[in-house]
Amino acid sequence: MLRSRIAPVIALALVLAACTQAAKPPTTTVAPSVAGGEKPVSGGTLTFIVNAEPPSFDGHRETTFALLHPIAPHYSLLYKFDPNDLTKVIPDVAAEQPAVSADKMTVTVKLRQDVKFHDGTGMTSEDIKATYDKIIFPPTGVLSPRAGAYAVVSAVNATDKYTVDFKLKYPSASFLTNLASPWNFIYSAAKLKADIHFYEKNIMGTGPFLYDGNTKGQDWKGKKNPDYFGKDKDGTKLPYLDAYKALIITDANAGVTAIRSKQAMIEFRGFTPSQRDDLSRSLPNDLAIQEAPWICVNYVVPNTTKKPFDDPRVRRALTLAVDRWGGGEALSKTTIVKDVGGLMRPKGPFAESDTDLVKIAGFGKDAKANKDAAKKLLADAGVPNLSFKFLNRNIQTPYEPVAVYLIDQWKQVGITATHDVKETSAYQADLRAGTFEVALDFNCDFLDEPDLQLAKFWSASKAGKGLNFAYYDDTKLDGMIDAQSRETDPAKRVKLVGDIERYAMDEMAYQYPVLWWYRIIPYLSVVRGWKIGSNHYTNQDLTTVWVAKK
């Protein structure tokens, strides 16, 4: 009798104890710096979480970070982003910075001569040519989703054993940084020649870690490549780690549990503010946190082929109704959005100043005036009580809170938006078929680069086919995007991008960002040598990462 009463009491006490712990205020620890003055220690295994499974193993073919996080450490790139300053591009298997010809039509890259593939063969310019030919000029049956990003390239030539020339059709502002694309793994020409699909199911790179097996749906392992060419500034051989293990944990709460129980050290994509606070409370002495603005954003996309969204007044009203500044403050407490910005990442190299930004419809700070203007526009357009279905995908973070916020904002100007949530595949099908009225779209890139962030703004029947879900054609806008792409003077390019923002987001109000995402990485403080960047694609080769001994 007594026992049967005690058991539930104990259980309740345990649950209450857990809840009491959860109610403590969070404490945020400061992340150790990457350089930090500490001398890196070699050895150890880094265990990290990847919250999706890589599809194939081929970086040239896939577009998901779930491939990069476990697989990038096996490969080198021609150039990469500096792990200590992620705004700089530095050579990886290239020996030095590229040389650009006087007419800016030829880019010459000299290669290191000490790079070996994991099978022991030396890397030469033929491998670079084969790699970039596969990316830029894929043969029939080979998919290269980023081939368009290199449309400027007319040929890749191996001019001698360790020199490669990229011949361009016209001078390009983005080409050099695009050579540091994290997807452009250097592959072996011999392997590609034997089987162009070899890398879809096999790993064989020149990177800092050798492939050490994987269990589908569970984990991925790499071990130190003793023949890796990289050395740090003190001459110590890289990588520092002996091994790494990527754990595939798809449920975010299970991911938090894995870090909390110290089964995993870090997850490189990001957690929500509440998950960060939870970890911070649980591991007050063992946690470091790095945060950064993120080159990811949600767009409101009115389908301009559907009435009344063919009317710019209605589209302007939709954007005017949204108080982004208030939304950023409120939503950043619970989800991964924060900064207000235009088409380029706020505070990034191409971002407009706030002074210019607030002049664009929907970005002004006087929310009441904006809403009044929205109501007037709707009335002028003959739809004062507009109602529509608002298409969204069934991903909680941050899509759901962002959509709920938008719906509430629209309600305040008399718009009734019904939240039409679909699983990602069905959502994508609607976007691509144009069978929606207004949708919440999204975009993530590895670089602050107008050519990437403006890709969705090209005319839908031309370069924007399959990308521009607002379904408009606008030759004027196409011309503006093309002009900025060819402009190699950074200052002039910033101005051209500003013009595009004013035209596309204000005058025509085709599609517009809501709030830019904010990346939060809480991790065990024993992890050193990794620095957060404004994207979750680059800086993942783990070359400079090390594990401190406690």
Added chain:
Amino acid sequence: MRRYIVGRLLLMIPTLIGVAILTFVIMRAVPGDIVALRYAGSSVPQDIIDQERHILGLDKPMWAQFVDWMTSISHLDLGQSLWTGHSVVDEVQVRMPLSIELAILATLFAVALAIPLGVVAAVKQDTWVDYAIRVFSIGGLAMPSFWIGIMMVLVTLTLWGWAPPVVFTPLFEDPVANLAGLILPAIAVGYRYSAVSMRMTRSTVLEVLREDYVRTARAKGLRETLVVVRHALRNALLPVVTVVSLEFAFLIGGLVVTEQVFNLNGIGKLLVDAVAHRDYPLIQALVLLLAAVFVIVNFVVDMIYVVLDPRIRYA
């Protein structure tokens, strides 16, 4: 009897073909496909999407895709996952041991709890013992197993800083690590499962205890334990066996949320991922597999009936 068994085995074939056709048609009726999903959110032009659809054969008419699939099946080839490009057999093989082991552990836990408690509740009908057991079993029915799982993880984590291993270790590689990974999910799932079986055991034992042959056994002066165990329980087990067996079959592929909570790399999670990815060959193979498990378990249950109740004869 042999004829009956052969007949039952042959009947499985049209059942499975029916399941195959239904799955094939239903999945293609659902909007979206794997290619759109694969390139969701990235600036991938339409011609790449179209090319990939062509490579995967998704641009063929539905009947042609069905013929291709049935031809592969007839050669015992379940095809390749559209998502990973690996063979469906490989994908399933990796997850199956975990799912089977978890189902067995949960069943053992459930049966070990349900049958004794169910019998005790029946024997002690309307006493505080009966009430306590019934409250306990209602708790199992009322609380979703994934919630119990979350609570267990939260409690062990908060009190001892321990959580079950997030990586599955095969039983023969390291039995302790294996058990550490599966014990909490087995309890979380087994508790709900035991509640169903416990209530079934209690009601069937109660029914049997009122039968004439039980009264006769008591009149012959048999000990109460013998009466309950040998005469009542054995006859009460038929419906319990049915419930336990079907629940076991369900556990193989039905523990999606529990697998997510404990990050278990099982068949349920694989099936949900396959549906989310619109990975047709994998979905079709998994549904067929799970249907086959149900059909076989059903068949085995029918055979167990014969053992438990000699009056049952199949002709």
